[in-house]
Amino acid sequence: MINDFEKQAEAFHQELYREYYLAEAGLKDELSIIPIYERYAHLFGEDVVRELLGLTQDRRRRYLAEWVTLEYLENLVKGMTESISNAMRQATVEWEGQQIPYHNLRPMISNEADMSRRHRLDELEREVTASANPKREQRLSKLHDRASDLGFESYIALCDQLRGLDLPSLTRQMRSLLNDTREIFYQRLEESLSGIEIRVEEASTCDILHLFRGRRFDALFPKEAMIPALTTTLAGMGIDMAQQENLELDIEPRPLKSPRAFCAPIRIPDEVKLVIKPIGGPDDYASLLHEAGHAEHFLNVDPDLAFPFKRLGDNSVTEAYAFLFHYLPLNHHWLHRILGIEDGSEFVRLARFQKLWFLRRYSSKLLYELELHTRLDGAEERYVSLLGDELGVAIPPEDYLKDVDDAFYCAQYLRAWIFEVQLRRFLENEFGAEWFTMRDAGEYLTSLWRRGQELRPEELATEMGYEGLDAKYLVEELVSTLSDARD
């Protein structure tokens, strides 16, 4: 029964990702996933979930149980999910006599150099966000109730047990990260904001968005050099992208194509799409490299692995491979070799501070989400005070639900950030500071990618000689690289 079930699950997964790909790549007018869920509804019945939850002793079934349970929950609220997303897709605001789609506001805010205009745009965006909050709250309450109906102590317990997140240990490690990086963070915050003439007391998250947009660095990251930067990087590790027949690199401009790069692993490893609409600039480079990390992982998975090991399991693993490439531009050797940049220190300094911002943001999101999923009452105030205290700028209360991904995805990112530093240190020790130019490093990475997501990051870290997942390397790196006056 289980083999047949896995085949069906894989078929569902392929249809779903093909649909996402077609819609996001602009090859189709709209996304239509409800008919796919309906066709495969038998996979997500309550009886199936209960049966699989009773079979979690072996890993292959545990990964299936995790996935089926989360899809079962999503299936129960999919009407609400879709109505929130459609309402946001259709929403517009009036700005200087024009109707601006809600989804275009973010890029406008990040590019707006005038602070008062930026804050007005941000207010317009927040009003629309708030309009969907009653429905978001309803959706979340239903997820909480259903988790209890399945016999879990809480939604938190369901996520923690099924996903193997080890939330107590992660929470401890992230609290230390927040403490140990607090001083350097506040110093850098003040210094970076004063560089764009903003006083910390007046700043809000939309100013941070503008700060990290870093337009002055666009010239270092030209649009034309993006794809060559990627192919040259991979070639350095002995990976010839042109020879990867299972990869489709889609760079064609289409009006409906998503402005953000993405990877669609449709059939693993036989059909993987890497989609981008190149515009250039540091963010666009980071997102291309990030998605290329996912793509190389999925392209190299052993075709003989069972579906749960090819695609399910712990996404912290694939996110860590994505981060490994994503953060290459923070490496002076990479900037010099690949983009011919002689002195990238100004850029690297900002990019490192941005990384610390993200780590503090996700660490405080984890603390907030643990409270949110315990008690919905007063969540808005807790969101503002908790994140505000750790990030030092005004936090928009309207985002208290929009800013939350289901099932503690924030924890998977945090685990990935921790593991990425451990993996990179291992690569540097084995292959040198310019590991990304070494064939042996490419071979080693390929051997990791081959294993899909059968092993968890703590197990991979242990194989590399560490004592499991350990945030101390990440904290050390953040503090030491940010403390150097110049490097």
Ligand SMILES: [Zn+2]
């Ligand atoms: Zn990712």
